[in-house]
Amino acid sequence: MDIKVLIVDDHAVVRSGLRAVLDTKPGIKVIGEAADGISCIKKSLELHPDLVLMDLSMPNGRDGLYTTSELLQSMPEVKVIILTMHDDEQYLFRALKAGASGYILKSAPITELVTAIKQVHQGLVYLHPTATKKVIEGYLHGHSKEPQDTFETLSEREKEVLTLVAKGYTNKEAAELLSISVKTVENHKANIMDKLQLNNRRELMKFAFRRGLLDFD
Structure with missing residues (x-):
């Protein structure tokens, strides 16, 4: 059975591009798109995706982290992958705290995104290589590196x-x-x-x- 994916990004070109590519990949089916946090919640309740590709920066006071937390409160079975341009540990640790199961950069090759989708759908956590290193360093130092400011x-x-x-x-x-x-x-x-x-x-x-x-x- 195909993995049902909802794409959430405030840029229509990004949504269209992701959809065009992912729809060619076996085992993955894009069932909808949303442009902001409010429509993400609405579409998720309507379409029941297995996984949401969530942009980090979105308008209307509801960024990807806020929306992820809100979504998982009502639909805890849904998996969320944060898809972002920010290779920054402050966002990484907050994404994990919000309940995201994946964190991947928009600059990553499509093969990595497909791998992330399949692994997260199986119940695993997927982080891009740099993020994985930061998590390990945080663990070895006995604390996360989320900034206090x-x-x-x-x-x-x-x-x-x-x-x-x-x-x-x-x-x-x-x-x-x-x-x-x-x-x-x-x-x-x-x-x-x-x-x-x-x-x-x-x-x-x-x-x-x-x-x-x-x-x-």
Whole structure:
């Protein structure tokens, strides 16, 4: 039986290219595409893929890591491979923490991607060679190398939302100042809390204070 794959990437050209190539590979069938985190969840619930190829950087405040975590909460049986341009250990360790079973670079040859899909579908974990080395080094040193300064993992817009929320602006006020929707502000806030591993507004304000973001002048 073919491995049913859902491709999630905000670039249509990337989705089309991946689909065209993967559809030629025996044992793999692309059953759908999604352009962002929200449509990924919707399509997954509708199509029931075996595996999701998840882009790391996506719009609307829901990156690939946030979407992976959200998806696996409702569909834990689905396997996720993060497909990204970022050969950076901060993303690697966060991807594994979010529940991804694979982490592969977009620059990798298609043969490696096919291998990753088949191995992850079998219940294994697949990491590109450099990532594997980083995981081993982290294990040998007794800790992961996820950086403590998680602030730098935020996008510029997320940093803006963080600052406004910490200063006490409501979602509506922040949305008006940034010329975005209230829903987008809410999505950014959820993403910020996840990336910074914060549990409530008080922790968010303490984090912002430590980072020197609460300059009201």
